[in-house]
Each structure stands twice: as structure tokens, then as C-alpha cells.
Amino acid sequence: MTEFDFSRQRRLLNAGDYRRVFDQADFKVSDQHLLILARPSLQDHSRLGLVIAKKGIKLAVHRNRVKRVIRDSFRTLCTQDNEFSPPLDLVILSRKGLGELDNATLHRLITKQWARLRKKTAQSS
Secondary structure: OOOOOOOHHHEOOOHHHHHHHHHOOOEEEEOOOEEEEEEEOOOOOOEEEEEOOOOOOOOHHHHHHHHHHHHHHHHHHHHOOOOOOOOEEEEEEEOOOHHHOOHHHHHHHHHHHHHHHHHHHHHHO
């Protein structure tokens, strides 16, 4: 894989992948604007799935921007030597107001949530 790719291997691709995380989430990290559900992956690397609802973020341009920032943060996280251990399947759900945050604030928020999730996974090991 190249340094900053987001290939099919890094994504949750079908309903079964999402359902596995929704039904059996071992880790939850919540904030006013988003919720991250996670469980250990069956793969040897972490995978990401996004649920960015039209109900919470009305304009497509805002939904796409949010997804772009989250994917960029995930790619950056996965290229560092400190990717989640064990690898996780992650689903990020948006909440109302997430689309109204500017890029810098959104990036800080998701970085903070990655740190909280890493801390929870380390405690369970």
C-alpha cells in the first residue's frame, strides 16, 4: 500500500461488515457531534466505515467535507507506527451539528476521539 491510500482493504464494504460492528461493538467513544463504534478486526489492519446521515447534515457538500476530513485523519493515523493494536473495525456515526464545524475544529475533534479510543483499547488489553 502507498503511504496515504484508502484502498478497499481499509474500508468496511458491505452490510455484514457494518452489522458485525453495530451488533457487537466492544468499544464506544461518544461526543456531542459523533459516535465511534469499534471491535477487533478479523483482518490484519484497521478498517473504517462512515454513517453520515442526511438528517443530521442537510447539504451534500457538508456531508462530503466531513467524510473527507475523517478519512484523511484515518489515513494519517494508519500510516503512523501507532495504528490501533489490535486492528479494529470502526464505524463513525455523525450527529446533528457535525457539518457546521469548520475543518480545523473537526480535525481536532476526530484526533481527540482517536486518542480516547486508543486509551480504551489499551485498557482492555
